[in-house]
Amino acid sequence: MDDFEREKYSRQILLFGEEGQEKLKNAKVFIAGVGGLGSPVSTYLAISGIGKIIIADFDCVEASNLNRQFLHHEKDIGREKVESAKEKLLAMNPGVEIEVIREKLTEENADSTVPGCDLIIDALDNFEARHILNRLAVKRKIPLIHGAISGYTGQATTIIPGKTPCLYCIFPGVSRKETFPAVGTTPGIIGSIQANEAIKYITGQGKLLEGRLLMWDGLFCSLTEIKLAKRNNCPVCGGQMGEIPESDSR
Amino acid sequence: MAEVKIKLFANLREAAGTPELQLSGEKVLDVLSSLTEKFPKLKALIFEEAEAEGKSETPALCGYINVLINGNNVRHLEGLDTLLSDADEIAVLPPVSGG
Numbered sequence: 069m070d071d072f073e074r075e076k077y078s079r080q081i082l083l084f085g086e087e088g089q090e091k092l093k094n095a096k097v098f099i100a101g102v103g104g105l106g107s108p109v110s111t112y113l114a115i116s117g118i119g120k121i122i123i124a125d126f127d128c129v130e131a132s133n134l135n136r137q138f139l140h141h142e143k144d145i146g147r148e149k150v151e152s153a154k155e156k157l158l159a160m161n162p163g164v165e166i167e168v169i170r171e172k173l174t175e176e177n178a179d180s181t182v183p184g185c186d187l188i189i190d191a192l193d194n195f196e197a198r199h200i201l202n203r204l205a206v207k208r209k210i211p212l213i214h215g216a217i218s219g220y221t222g223q224a225t226t227i228i229p230g231k232t233p234c235l236y237c238i239f240p241g242v243s244r245k246e247t248f249p250a251v252g253t254t255p256g257i258i259g260s261i262q263a264n265e266a267i268k269y270i271t272g273q274g275k276l277l278e279g280r281l282l283m284w285d286g287l288f289c290s291l292t293e294i295k296l297a298k299r300n301n302c303p304v305c306g307g308q309m310g311e312i313p314e315s316d317s318r
Numbered sequence: 319m320a321e322v323k324i325k326l327f328a329n330l331r332e333a334a335g336t337p338e339l340q341l342s343g344e345k346v347l348d349v350l351s352s353l354t355e356k357f358p359k360l361k362a363l364i365f366e367e368a369e370a371e372g373k374s375e376t377p378a379l380c381g382y383i384n385v386l387i388n389g390n391n392v393r394h395l396e397g398l399d400t401l402l403s404d405a406d407e408i409a410v411l412p413p414v415s416g417g
Contacts, residue, residue: 105417193417218414221328233389240393244382248416255417279389283327283411290337292325294409297389 069093073163077117088271089117095270096120098185100173100201102153103127104136104250105191105215108259109266111139114157114164116267121157122183124169125149136252173197178204187269189262190214190235195243199304202227202235206305213265213277215258219249220286222258225296226265226277233279233298234305254286319344320402324353325409333359346385347377347398349408364410382413 069077069086077089084091095118099110102125113121127149129140137149144152150168157166171181178200182188188205190212192198198214205212205227212227214235227234261282268274281294298305325338334357343349354361366378377398379385385392386409392400402408 101417103417191417193415195415198415216414216417218412218416219328221412221414223411223414237394238386238391239384240391241381241384243415244413250416281389285328285331287328287332288337292327292337294325294386295389296386299390299394302394 073117076163080116084271084273088273091270091272092117092267093119095187096122096183096185097187097189097266097270098122098124098182099189099191100124100197101191101193102137102139102149103133103191103193104217104252104255105259105262106153107137107139108256109189109191109215109263110153110157111160112260112263113266114161114166116263117161118164118266118270120165120167122167122169122185123150123153123157124171124173124181125153126170126172136250136255138252173200175200175203179207185210187266188212189266190216191259191262193248195239195241198235198239199242203304205229206234211269213262213269215255215262217248217250217254217258220251220254222254222284222286223281224258224261224265224277224284225279225281226269228276228278229305231278233296234302236304237299237302238281238296240299251286254284257284257286320404320406322349322402322404322406322408324349325407327410328412328414330360330363330410330412333357333363343402345398345402346387346392346400346408349402350379350385350398350410351377353410363412382415384411384413385409386411 102123129144129147139153139156154166206229209229215224279296283292319342321342331337341349341352
């Protein structure tokens with residue numbers, strides 16, 4: 069770490085020391101989606117000094133994104149979200165490496181598309197893609213930090229394969245096909261919680277949202293926690309056995 | 319009959335005007351039926367429309383609603399027929415899938 073980095077990260081070095089800062093610098097984080105959740109997640113992780121951030125999104129910026137996806141500006145309409153996001157993240161912190169993936173994640177390409185990483189962050193907008201990401205995280209035994217929002221409501225949980233319930237244990241269903249409502253503050257809050265979980269995981273501080281689903285209700289300004297249980301014989305994570313069935317883990 | 323605690327979130331909480339309440343019933347269906355009788359606005363949010371296209375009269379959980387009993391999704395248990403015990407905590411979650 070050079071003197072400028074020591075100065076730049078001095079306020080968080082007070083929290084976890086240069087040792088913690090080195091852990092962030094050596095970390096590789098994969099963020100699926102750079103929309104409403106992906107904007108705060110990638111911003112906070114980039115300015116915290118994560119060494120390498122891989123962002124994946126196959127969408128282009130639309131006018132209807134701008135109320136919440138603050139990495140994208142009016143001038144970016146029509147541009148690939150990953151390019152728009154990379155530009156802003158590097159402007160904020162040229163010291164991080166940003167890799168972009170433009171492909172849509174599918175069951176077939178997930179394994180070859182997602183590079184090796186220490187942590188996966190779910191900043192997606194539908195459960196079909198989330199289940200693909202969940203299966204990949206369980207297969208590779210990489211922690212997955214889940215977040216989702218709708219309107220004034222948001223939720224988050226941290227999935228540690230082999231230890232906590234996986235996403236399929238909690239939400240086996242798929243998404244309703246809808247244009248979901250959203251105020252920008254909801255993904256702002258949930259994305260910040262996800263980035264906070266990532267920083268804690270990497271630096272080894274605090275208590276993660278393991279086996280707990282955090283529900284944010286912005287209309288009432290309340291946070292509620294629901295304790296989660298593993299599904300018995302979960303076809304994705306093996307449930308209470310803690311073993312991942314070879315044939316079903318894909 | 320089991321005495322259980324129901325927790326409601328987001329638009330379900332808004333429609334009921336309360337974040338949680340105590341109800342009693344033998345199965346999940348009994349408790350959710352009492353809930354929707356008490357707060358009729360919740361019915362269309364929690365149950366599928368029964369009369370649609372000659373479907374059976376048996377009530378079905380709306381596809382995008384998740385009901386957790388002590389953190390276990392009822393879709394992995396016996397669904398609406400899941401038996402309840404005293405002090406169970408039932409969370410009724412609306413679809414939250416955007417990002």
